Amino acid sequence: xxxxxxxxxxxxxxxxxxxxxxxxxxxxxxxxxxxxxxxxxxxxxxxxxxxxxxxxxxxxxxxxxxxxxxxxxxxxxxxxxxxxxxxxxxxxxxxxxxxxxxxxxxxxxxxxxxxxxxxxxxxxxxxxxxxxxxxxxxxxxxxxxxxxxxxxxxxxxxxxxxxxxxxxxxxxxxxxxxxxxxxxxxxxxxxxxxxxxxxxxxxxxxxxxxxxxxxxxxxxxxxxxxxxxxxxxxxxxxxxxxxxxxxxxxxxxxxxxxxxxxxxxxxxxxxxxxxxxxxxxxxxxxxxxxxxxxxxxxxxxxxxxxxxxxxxxxxxxxxxxxxxxxxxxxxxxxxxxxxxxxxxxxxxxxxxxxxxxxxxxxxxxxxxxxxxxxxxxxxxxxxxxxxxxxxxxxxxxxxxxx
Ligand code: SAH
Ligand code: SF4
Numbered sequence: 001x002x003x004x005x006x007x008x009x010x011x012x013x014x015x016x017x018x019x020x021x022x023x024x025x026x027x028x029x030x031x032x033x034x035x036x037x038x039x040x041x042x043x044x045x046x047x048x049x050x051x052x053x054x055x056x057x058x059x060x061x062x063x064x065x066x067x068x069x070x071x072x073x074x075x076x077x078x079x080x081x082x083x084x085x086x087x088x089x090x091x092x093x094x095x096x097x098x099x100x101x102x103x104x105x106x107x108x109x110x111x112x113x114x115x116x117x118x119x120x121x122x123x124x125x126x127x128x129x130x131x132x133x134x135x136x137x138x139x140x141x142x143x144x145x146x147x148x149x150x151x152x153x154x155x156x157x158x159x160x161x162x163x164x165x166x167x168x169x170x171x172x173x174x175x176x177x178x179x180x181x182x183x184x185x186x187x188x189x190x191x192x193x194x195x196x197x198x199x200x201x202x203x204x205x206x207x208x209x210x211x212x213x214x215x216x217x218x219x220x221x222x223x224x225x226x227x228x229x230x231x232x233x234x235x236x237x238x239x240x241x242x243x244x245x246x247x248x249x250x251x252x253x254x255x256x257x258x259x260x261x262x263x264x265x266x267x268x269x270x271x272x273x274x275x276x277x278x279x280x281x282x283x284x285x286x287x288x289x290x291x292x293x294x295x296x297x298x299x300x301x302x303x304x305x306x307x308x309x310x311x312x313x314x315x316x317x318x319x320x321x322x323x324x325x326x327x328x329x330x331x332x333x334x335x336x337x338x339x340x341x342x343x344x345x346x347x348x349x350x351x352x353x354x355x356x357x358x359x360x361x362x363x364x365x366x367x368x369x370x371x372x373x374x375x376x377x378x379x380x381x382x383x384x385x386x387x388x389x390x391x392x393x394x395x396x397x398x399x400x401x402x
Contacts, residue, residue, distance in 0.1 A: 025119040031094040035172065036165025038210065039064050049092050059085075067095065068220030071172065071181030097176065098123075098169045110368030114380060115170070117142075121160055122380035123198055125170045126373045127178075127190070134178075135192040138170045139378070140208050141199025146233055148253075149265045150298055151376040152334040153198045161204040167211035170197075171221060183222045193223060195230040196251070198378050202235035202242060209246050216248075225249075231296065236272040236280045243285035250284055251294040251327070252277065256304045257312040265303070278320045292323045298331050298376070299342035299350065310353035317359060326354050326361040332374040 027033060032045055043060035047053055062080055066072040075081070075089045098115035101122065105111050111127040126137040143156030171193065175181055178189050193215065195201040201208045212228060215221045230242060231251040242250070254277075256262035262269040269277075287293050297313070299305050317324045328351055331341040342350070347363055354361035366374045 033094045104371040106368040106371045112373040124378045133191045134189040137197045139197030140201040152379040164207040164210035168214045192227045202232045202238040234277045239280040254295045282320045289323045292325045295326045298329045301340040301342045305342040310350045314357040328363045
């Protein structure tokens with residue numbers, strides 16, 4: 001195993017001090033990918049390539065509109081740009097989409113895509129259609145360094161940040177496949193976005209911010225910030241910036257109300273404890289009764305699901321005066337997981353206690369379980385394969401030692 005891979009090996013319960021390590025390789029063809037660039041960055045890219053400043057400004061405006069409003073994937077579709085300029089552009093710039101390795105559809109209509117970057121990193125996105133709305137669950141990293149004990153993504157060995165282009169690329173790919181170009185406010189199937197796929201979005205702050213700004217731009221993908229939710233496991237120092245610089249709805253993966261339990265199941269809690277986290281929620285810019293913070297709570301049998309836990313949850317929410325709703329998530333099992341889901345009666349009793357205190361506490365229906373698309377089940381097939389390969393390698397080594 002190369003030394004770098006060994007250094008990145010995830011250990012149960014271990015919190016990586018430096019969240020993310022590897023940067024994406026440049027495109028093999030040497031072109032610059034335009035997807036993920038802001039209008040200003042696009043203008044700079046064009047002028048760096050040799051366009052006069054005024055030309056660069058005009059072209060940037062036109063191209064940006066074609067990319068994000070019309071969904072163009074070829075320069076030749078950009079009818080207000082001189083034909084003679086197409087080859088010049090195409091030689092230097094690419095308009096990419098994530099490569100689709102596999103697309104699956106669940107019996108409940110949920111769709112999951114396995115995607116691959118040019119440097120062969122695999123990640124996933126999930127589309128969940130519902131009556132009158134459709135939610136795209138977007139990944140922010142390949143894998144995750146945080147190793148929550150109940151989450152399959154947290155067991156992935158290698159982690160890399162997705163670029164802004166790869167993050168917004170997921171939304172654009174979903175638009176492609178739903179046939180929803182040009183961007184229009186009415187009658188969309190894709191109405192909501194949740195940053196709840198693979199990875200911890202606040203450990204990849206800049207790229208997530210830049211991608212969501214493209215998603216929210218009224219002249220581009222034009223999804224309202226009220227329809228976008230960012231979920232964090234509790235990266236306290238980044239939460240205020242998330243509110244100020246992105247301003248979307250916040251979801252917090254609380255999952256436990258006692259230090260010992262949260263330390264065990266969300267190891268990041270050893271760094272940023274429950275009180276610090278809830279104070280950061282109370283300070284989150286833009287949270288109010290009309291825009292509540294969602295507290296996610298995975299129901300783990302005999303671990304965090306007692307009546308006393310429910311009462312403590314209510315006490316904490318009141319103590320910090322949080323405009324809160326609670327989302328109870330039945331634990332989705334995966335091979336080798338150390339936990340079981342609470343019984344339906346327990347989930348109901350827990351929900352009832354929170355609800356009686358005047359706090360909304362719906363139980364989330366698991367979606368796409370049959371294709372491993374439900375919360376916490378995302379872990380790529382490629383990763384599974386490389387594990388198997390590694391096992392074989394380890395066995396071969398042992399045999400050689402004989
Ligand atoms: N990293 C971010 C966002 C991705 S996870 C975060 O942790 O908030 C989206 C949600 O699914 C989180 O609340 C996460 O804790 C939850 N989750 C993870 N594994 C799960 C599992 N096996 N069953 C149910 N929910 C799970
Ligand atoms: Fe990472 Fe979120 Fe999974 Fe924890 S629950 S390991 S933070 S993806």
